[in-house]
Amino acid sequence: MNNVVEKRNAGEESAVGRFVENLKAAPHRFTETMFRSGRPHSDRTRSTFVFGNVFLHLHSVRTHRWSLRWSATWGLGIAAFSCFFVLVATGVLLMFYYKPYPDVAYLSIKDIHFVVPTGRFIRNIHRWSGNMMVVIVLLHMARVFYTAAYRPPREFNWVTGMGLLAVTLGLSFTGYLLPWDQLAYWAITIGANIAQSPREVTDALGMTQWFDVGGLQKLILLGSEEVGEEALIRFYLFHVMILPLALVALIAVHFWRIRKDGGLARPVDADTRLGPPSGEVYPVFTEAPQKTYSLAAIVKGRTAVVGRGPEQTIPSMPHLLFGEAAVFMLTIALSVILAIFLDAPLKEVANPAVPENPAKAPWYFLGLQELVSHSAFMGGIGIPMIVLIGLGLIPYLDRETEGTGIWFGGPGGRPLVVGSAIFGLAAVVAVEAFVIRFGWIRQWWPNTPQLVVTLVNPGTLLTFLYAVYSVWCLRKYDSTRAGALALFTCFVCGFVVLTVIGSYFRGPNWDFYWSPSQWPGH
Amino acid sequence: MTTDAKPTQTARSRLEPEAMPRRDFLGLAAWWSAAAALLFGFLGAMRLPKAAVLPSPSKKFKVTLPASVATGQPYVPAGRSVAIYKDGANVYAISTVCTHLGCIVKATDSGFDCPCHGSKFAKDGSVLKGPAPKGLPWVELKHLGGDIFLVDEGKAVAAGTTVIA
Numbered sequence: 001m002n003n004v005v006e007k008r009n010a011g012e013e014s015a016v017g018r019f020v021e022n023l024k025a026a027p028h029r030f031t032e033t034m035f036r037s038g039r040p041h042s043d044r045t046r047s048t049f050v051f052g053n054v055f056l057h058l059h060s061v062r063t064h065r066w067s068l069r070w071s072a073t074w075g076l077g078i079a080a081f082s083c084f085f086v087l088v089a090t091g092v093l094l095m096f097y098y099k100p101y102p103d104v105a106y107l108s109i110k111d112i113h114f115v116v117p118t119g120r121f122i123r124n125i126h127r128w129s130g131n132m133m134v135v136i137v138l139l140h141m142a143r144v145f146y147t148a149a150y151r152p153p154r155e156f157n158w159v160t161g162m163g164l165l166a167v168t169l170g171l172s173f174t175g176y177l178l179p180w181d182q183l184a185y186w187a188i189t190i191g192a193n194i195a196q197s198p199r200e201v202t203d204a205l206g207m208t209q210w211f212d213v214g215g216l217q218k219l220i221l222l223g224s225e226e227v228g229e230e231a232l233i234r235f236y237l238f239h240v241m242i243l244p245l246a247l248v249a250l251i252a253v254h255f256w257r258i259r260k261d262g263g264l265a266r267p268v269d270a271d272t273r274l275g276p277p278s279g280e281v282y283p284v285f286t287e288a289p290q291k292t293y294s295l296a297a298i299v300k301g302r303t304a305v306v307g308r309g310p311e312q313t314i315p316s317m318p319h320l321l322f323g324e325a326a327v328f329m330l331t332i333a334l335s336v337i338l339a340i341f342l343d344a345p346l347k348e349v350a351n352p353a354v355p356e357n358p359a360k361a362p363w364y365f366l367g368l369q370e371l372v373s374h375s376a377f378m379g380g381i382g383i384p385m386i387v388l389i390g391l392g393l394i395p396y397l398d399r400e401t402e403g404t405g406i407w408f409g410g411p412g413g414r415p416l417v418v419g420s421a422i423f424g425l426a427a428v429v430a431v432e433a434f435v436i437r438f439g440w441i442r443q444w445w446p447n448t449p450q451l452v453v454t455l456v457n458p459g460t461l462l463t464f465l466y467a468v469y470s471v472w473c474l475r476k477y478d479s480t481r482a483g484a485l486a487l488f489t490c491f492v493c494g495f496v497v498l499t500v501i502g503s504y505f506r507g508p509n510w511d512f513y514w515s516p517s518q519w520p521g522h
Numbered sequence: 523m524t525t526d527a528k529p530t531q532t533a534r535s536r537l538e539p540e541a542m543p544r545r546d547f548l549g550l551a552a553w554w555s556a557a558a559a560l561l562f563g564f565l566g567a568m569r570l571p572k573a574a575v576l577p578s579p580s581k582k583f584k585v586t587l588p589a590s591v592a593t594g595q596p597y598v599p600a601g602r603s604v605a606i607y608k609d610g611a612n613v614y615a616i617s618t619v620c621t622h623l624g625c626i627v628k629a630t631d632s633g634f635d636c637p638c639h640g641s642k643f644a645k646d647g648s649v650l651k652g653p654a655p656k657g658l659p660w661v662e663l664k665h666l667g668g669d670i671f672l673v674d675e676g677k678a679v680a681a682g683t684t685v686i687a
């Protein structure tokens with residue numbers, strides 16, 4: 001194509017002629033310069049396309065065939081990232097009109113919803129992709145867990161992922177306050193008081209005067225004793241600055257580590273499981289290389305391949321990038337479709353004197369709210385901390401190798417997961433049904449000390465049952481992985497069932513109702 | 523001891539390094555002091571978000587108790603979270619902020635109900651049911667003469683404290 005320019009006949013050159021020629025060639029030259037080494041047509045230029053581009057070079061140039069199967073990841077990590085991308089784009093648009101001041105905030109959201117051109121649509125997209133991101137990040141975590149992809153050398157990336165989960169939840173929690181409607185106000189009041197709930201324990205021990213972590217946490221979060229202008233500006237700052245920046249930094253580490261850890265986890269015998277590559281794949285080395293690489297000295301682990309070409313890998317451009325683009329488009333399509341058909345809710349303006357009844361947090365916190373309705377401290381802080389610490393320790397406690405990269409891999413496998421799911425569901429339904437039917441300690445013996453109520457409540461009982469079951473599995477299969485599979489599955493079931501109960505079966509005064517249609521009118 | 527077999531002035535070899543070479547010690551000390559300085563700097567900076575003066579509106583307010591309030595009937599001044607009761611000549615005030623997670627409880631004929639997680643309180647504020655860790659506090663009330671009282675929502679008093687109007 002360069003010939004176009006070179007075909008010029010030197011004889012008929014005039015400055016104007018050259019100028020016109022250059023002008024004509026400018027668009028073409030512009031694209032040439034954009035792809036530093038020409039368009040990606042051959043395997044070679046495809047490689048340079050990936051590593052010569054600042055955004056793409058977090059990918060390795062070639063990707064293992066195992067990682068490209070849909071069932072390896074279901075594209076969930078990229079889907080989470082796509083949601084984040086959509087959220088940043090729509091969030092910036094919302095910032096054009098949003099004003100973080102009590103009551104004014106509510107009016108500005110109302111304006112965005114009813115007056116601003118496309119405002120409602122953009123707001124809806126922002127709301128639904130925020131919800132989707134939470135779901136997708138949780139599913140992604142479950143996928144990584146069930147394929148045992150957290151094993152060495154990927155332990156640290158699992159921990160980074162937990163940071164991402166925390167920041168994702170933080171983003172959605174801080175965003176929930178911004179509309180300043182009744183829903184927002186009371187959900188955040190409850191949330192802030194959960195932060196204060198260590199007082200439940202310090203009070204019971206009579207040491208709050210000297211050591212009041214709870215009070216301090218709430219004070220820092222709200223900048224005041226109740227949710228007001230200080231709290232709103234703080235939540236806004238976290239929502240649009242601090243947490244997104246933290247998320248970007250963590251995502252950079254997360255993606256970088258995937259690449260440095262040798263791509264995605266796969267079974268040792270991935271090559272034999274896959275069979276020979278299809279004919280379209282060019283071999284990289286046509287003969288076995290005769291040299292070992294001094295590079296191996298800086299590559300950790302057993303992954304440095306010597307004497308064998310990366311035959312099972314194919315160029316990331318186009319294979320991986322097309323897959324990623326497909327996931328990206330699907331994610332956007334889903335959030336747009338949701339935004340067309342469902343409007344983001346907006347209740348009456350916040351009224352600090354009258355709580356919503358029932359006052360419910362965003363749905364993914366309703367499982368927690370159900371636990372909190374048994375004990376503020378255990379439900380809001382104690383049990384979540386136990387779960388987070390447990391999750392963080394998984395890769396450091398499970399040092400086995402069987403089943404890496406395989407769904408439900410490891411001793412026990414699929415039957416164990418099914419068994420645990422049954423146990424997990426049965427236990428949570430039984431405990432909740434018992435509490436709903438018969439009440440709990442305080443109703444039977446009103447004078448029970450608070451510390452007992454805090455420590456022995458349906459939430460801690462359930463956690464205890466799950467722990468016992470998983471220790472039983474650990475011993476039965478003589479494997480940490482089996483114990484982890486059991487525990488993780490139980491907690492997933494508990495989370496799902498509690499969330500469903502909190503969302504559908506709890507009505508005014510947090511009483512149990514078979515369906516929202518039976519709620520007394522209010 | 524084998525000190526005489528090995529003269530002390532022998533040059534140290536790579537195979538027998540010092541336990542902690544001086545250079546390493548100084549290097550580590552430098553890193554740790556840098557880390558400590560940053561940590562203290564961070565903690566100092568965190569004094570800023572911890573507000574010293576709280577912007578919350580004043581919790582003290584004057585209220586005129588309507589004569590129509592009957593014994594045992596709650597009177598909740600608009601925009602405030604206390605319920606004021608008359609019991610003959612005795613007047614007292616109970617906070618309506620749930621001790622569980624801060625929702626505003628509703629005064630009913632039998633006591634107080636919290637809409638958020640179902641705590642129920644007796645007429646004197648003590649917990650009957652639900653997750654609330656302690657009873658609703660009684661708050662300070664001062665009689666200013668006539669039907670006028672000064673309430674301080676922020677100041678708890680012992681349950682059962684009443685003033686004579």
Ligand code: HEM
Nearest residue numbers: 073076077078080081141149157158161162164165264265
């Ligand atoms: C904002 C949230 C997150 C984003 C954008 C994200 C993104 C990604 C992407 C794109 C991948 C590549 C493979 C795939 O698509 O599955 C990945 C892999 C991985 N993620 Fe995440 N992730 C997030 C949260 C998490 C969480 C919550 C965890 C677990 C606690 C986690 C742990 C991992 C691990 C260990 C891998 C490597 C898996 C393997 O080697 O097969 N990530 N992540």
Ligand code: FES
Nearest residue numbers: 620622623636639
């Ligand atoms: S806030 Fe009253 S029961 Fe939770």
